[in-house]
Amino acid sequence: MSEWISSLSNIHEAATPPIGINRREFIKFCTGVAATMGLAPAMSLRIAEAATKPQRPPVIWISAQECTGCTESLLRSTHPTLEQLILEHISLDYHEALAAGAGDHAEAHKHSSMHENKGRYVLVVDGAIPTKDDGIYCKVADKTILQHVREAVTDAGAIIAIGSCAAWGGIPSSGPNPTDAKGLGEIVTDKQIVNIPGCPPNPYNFLATVLYFLTFNKLPELDDKGRPKFAYGQLIHENCERRPHYDAGRFAIEFGDEGHRQGWCLYKMGCKGPETHANCPSILYGEVGSGAWPVGTGHPCFGCTEQGVGFTKPIHELSDVSLVTPPNSFTDIFQTKGQGVSVGAAALASGAVGAALGASAVIASRLGKHEEGTSEPQQTD
Amino acid sequence: MSGYQPIGGKLFTKPFNLFALLALIGICLIAYRFIFGIGAASNLNDGYPWGIWIVMDVVVSTGFGCAGYALALTVYVMNRGEYHPLVRPAILAGLFGYTLAGMSVMVDLGRYWLFYNLLLPWYMQPNSVMFEVAICVLAYTVVVWIEFAPAFLERFGLHNVRRKLSKLLFFFIAIGILLPTMHQSSLGTMAILWGHKLSPLWQTQLLPLLFLMSAILMGSALVPFEGNFASLGFNRPPETHLYSKLSTYVFLLLGSFILIRLADLTLRSAWGYAFEQTTDALMFWIEMALYIVPFVLLFKRDNRSNRQIIFILSVCLLLAGTVYRLNTYLIGYHPGPDWNYFPSIMEILITIGMFSLEIALYLIFVKHLPVLHRAEAEAA
Numbered sequence: 001m002s003e004w005i006s007s008l009s010n011i012h013e014a015a016t017p018p019i020g021i022n023r024r025e026f027i028k029f030c031t032g033v034a035a036t037m038g039l040a041p042a043m044s045l046r047i048a049e050a051a052t053k054p055q056r057p058p059v060i061w062i063s064a065q066e067c068t069g070c071t072e073s074l075l076r077s078t079h080p081t082l083e084q085l086i087l088e089h090i091s092l093d094y095h096e097a098l099a100a101g102a103g104d105h106a107e108a109h110k111h112s113s114m115h116e117n118k119g120r121y122v123l124v125v126d127g128a129i130p131t132k133d134d135g136i137y138c139k140v141a142d143k144t145i146l147q148h149v150r151e152a153v154t155d156a157g158a159i160i161a162i163g164s165c166a167a168w169g170g171i172p173s174s175g176p177n178p179t180d181a182k183g184l185g186e187i188v189t190d191k192q193i194v195n196i197p198g199c200p201p202n203p204y205n206f207l208a209t210v211l212y213f214l215t216f217n218k219l220p221e222l223d224d225k226g227r228p229k230f231a232y233g234q235l236i237h238e239n240c241e242r243r244p245h246y247d248a249g250r251f252a253i254e255f256g257d258e259g260h261r262q263g264w265c266l267y268k269m270g271c272k273g274p275e276t277h278a279n280c281p282s283i284l285y286g287e288v289g290s291g292a293w294p295v296g297t298g299h300p301c302f303g304c305t306e307q308g309v310g311f312t313k314p315i316h317e318l319s320d321v322s323l324v325t326p327p328n329s330f331t332d333i334f335q336t337k338g339q340g341v342s343v344g345a346a347a348l349a350s351g352a353v354g355a356a357l358g359a360s361a362v363i364a365s366r367l368g369k370h371e372e373g374t375s376e377p378q379q380t381d
Numbered sequence: 382m383s384g385y386q387p388i389g390g391k392l393f394t395k396p397f398n399l400f401a402l403l404a405l406i407g408i409c410l411i412a413y414r415f416i417f418g419i420g421a422a423s424n425l426n427d428g429y430p431w432g433i434w435i436v437m438d439v440v441v442s443t444g445f446g447c448a449g450y451a452l453a454l455t456v457y458v459m460n461r462g463e464y465h466p467l468v469r470p471a472i473l474a475g476l477f478g479y480t481l482a483g484m485s486v487m488v489d490l491g492r493y494w495l496f497y498n499l500l501l502p503w504y505m506q507p508n509s510v511m512f513e514v515a516i517c518v519l520a521y522t523v524v525v526w527i528e529f530a531p532a533f534l535e536r537f538g539l540h541n542v543r544r545k546l547s548k549l550l551f552f553f554i555a556i557g558i559l560l561p562t563m564h565q566s567s568l569g570t571m572a573i574l575w576g577h578k579l580s581p582l583w584q585t586q587l588l589p590l591l592f593l594m595s596a597i598l599m600g601s602a603l604v605p606f607e608g609n610f611a612s613l614g615f616n617r618p619p620e621t622h623l624y625s626k627l628s629t630y631v632f633l634l635l636g637s638f639i640l641i642r643l644a645d646l647t648l649r650s651a652w653g654y655a656f657e658q659t660t661d662a663l664m665f666w667i668e669m670a671l672y673i674v675p676f677v678l679l680f681k682r683d684n685r686s687n688r689q690i691i692f693i694l695s696v697c698l699l700l701a702g703t704v705y706r707l708n709t710y711l712i713g714y715h716p717g718p719d720w721n722y723f724p725s726i727m728e729i730l731i732t733i734g735m736f737s738l739e740i741a742l743y744l745i746f747v748k749h750l751p752v753l754h755r756a757e758a759e760a761a
Binding site: 336337340345363364366368 | 424426427428429609610613688689692693696719720721722723724725726728729730733
């Protein structure tokens with residue numbers, strides 16, 4: 001704790017906030033980024049330092065078969081805003097959608113940056129990479145994206161595949177896949193790639209990863225699919241705001257039904273939350289308050305961050321639940337607590353007991369008579 | 382050659398017809414239960430998942446079935462060969478008690494078709510008392526059929542097999558003594574697990590011991606009960622001299638049972654519950670009276686050779702065991718506010734049918750298999 005306080009007092013000397021943002025907002029941003037990654041609050045100091053380095057890290061962004069959704073969602077982040085990010089924190093040296101220059105000019109700038117920052121630049125790829133017919137189905141500056149990527153990968157300091165398309169192929173790779181589109185990981189197999197899947201991915205998962213890299217000069221901890229664990233370590237199902245409905249067996253069955261209007265669990269409408277890893281329910285989307293994420297708005301999760309689920313399974317198909325499967329039926333809340341005694345049953349029961357006792361009494365009395373008659377021979381037994 | 386022989390005679394007598402009819406009604410209703418489900422046939426609910434099918438047909442019925450166990454204990458463990466004539470009918474009682482208990486469990490099981498899972502080693506949970514009871518009752522049912530097998534083998538003239546079985550029978554008799562000791566006490570353990578749901582009048586850590594003792598008492602009482610019915614019904618000379626000797630053991634055991642029961646109630650300060658105006662208290666006193674009356678009757682030595690009194694006290698002991706088990710498993714069991722249970726007509730008819738089936742089968746068995754001892758020869 002004391003470390004945290006002293007770090008705050010030192011922060012003015014250590015990290016001067018960038019122009020256009022007051023100090024308070026800046027520290028809030030850095031602390032927020034640290035929290036997103038599950039780091040100690042004191043780490044915000046190092047993030048602030050890294051984010052204000054005079055030498056901004058160069059970023060080369062290559063777009064393949066994509067819809068620009070990843071960029072669009074990044075444009076709408078507010079802390080930092082994209083312009084803050086690219087003007088203050090990073091040096092976005094090449095990005096087809098955002099570049100000021102065009103044509104040969106842009107291409108030349110890219111090459112000079114890659115040359116100058118050999119081994120230091122961050123390569124970001126969005127979109128799936130077509131491989132059929134040597135990748136001729138997606139070309140920029142007279143070269144296939146396949147060539148661009150292979151070229152850029154060679155000297156990259158870090159490689160990030162943003163969006164489901166770059167991470168594992170996404171929608172272009174789902175059947176029938178006419179261009180034989182593949183994720184970056186299938187093209188580049190000899191280098192570690194950080195995958196930020198999602199359609200689009202939450203911009204903060206991307207920003208947090210970039211800032212982690214800037215801060216510690218290494219990649220965050222990744223899972224077996226190359227996804228940062230801080231963002232993709234848990235199932236959506238585990239933190240879902242509708243989870244209590246699932247556990248209690250309250251399910252929406254179709255859009256607009258009573259359960260759906262009540263905000264019940266969407267599992268039976270095909271929600272893929274139980275098999276999709278992402279932090280959507282925790283960090284939400286668009287910064288407009290609670291409920292701003294697919295499940296929050298009433299649509300089942302379709303599993304965009306999970307290979308083999310998003311764009312592969314039909315939206316209405318039930319997800320495979322790896323944790324607890326809900327039972328087919330639930331006990332009524334209002335149960336009959338017993339029917340009580342019916343006249344017939346009481347009569348029958350007492351009749352049966354009476355008959356048994358009566359029979360025993362008859363036998364006993366007959367035995368008594370028998371006893372008197374045969375008491376003598378008894379002794380000879 | 383053993384001294385047992387079938388008594389023969391007409392099968393379709395009036396009592397047989399009556400019990401066969403009741404058994405038939407029971408079987409029809411069991412069919413109804415299997416077609417329409419437990420809910421349609423019974424008053425069982427989530428508060429009372431066990432009704433009379435379990436309490437009467439299993440817990441009480443196996444208590445009666447402990448006749449074979451009690452006799453085996455006396456004859457083979459205490460080495461009292463003179464009671465040998467009583468063994469086979471006693472084993473027969475065990476045979477019916479346990480076989481029909483097993484059938485009743487199948488009637489009571491909601492998902493009976495999964496029953497076989499009990500026997501799959503990878504599903505076994507040896508720390509579960511329910512598992513212990515289930516596997517023990519199942520095993521004992523098999524053992525008791527083997528113990529009774531000589532009657533079949535003699536009847537059908539398979540003397541070779543009979544001789545071979547005789548050499549192995551001691552092993553099964555040993556198991557036949559071990560198994561009821563285990564599961565009859567476990568029936569008590571099961572009730573311990575209900576904790577505060579069971580009235581303090583019955584809830585005690587001594588339940589396993591009390592259940593074991595009550596089983597032996599019920600089993601011992603069934604022998605003179607059944608014997609007197611048989612001697613009267615089939616005009617056979619009574620075996621009172623054997624019962625009177627047996628009654629000494631019963632007297633001692635009954636005395637200990639009552640003593641432990643009273644001491645336990647005192648030490649747990651549970652007497653207050655016996656003086657409330659509740660069904661629990663009423664049933665407690667009925668149960669106590671049914672245990673104490675035979676004890677008082679047995680005090681007088683003359684009574685022990687009086688046929689009528691022996692019969693009365695055997696009835697008392699059987700009722701006492703029944704009421705004790707009924708109290709522990711149903712009357713004194715309170716699952717929570719508002720829950721109540723009284724068996725439905727169908728439930729009662731199925732239970733009556735089960736007991737009637739036992740009696741009808743008993744009549745068939747003693748008439749056609751060498752079960753009862755060749756008494757005439759002895760008496761003559």
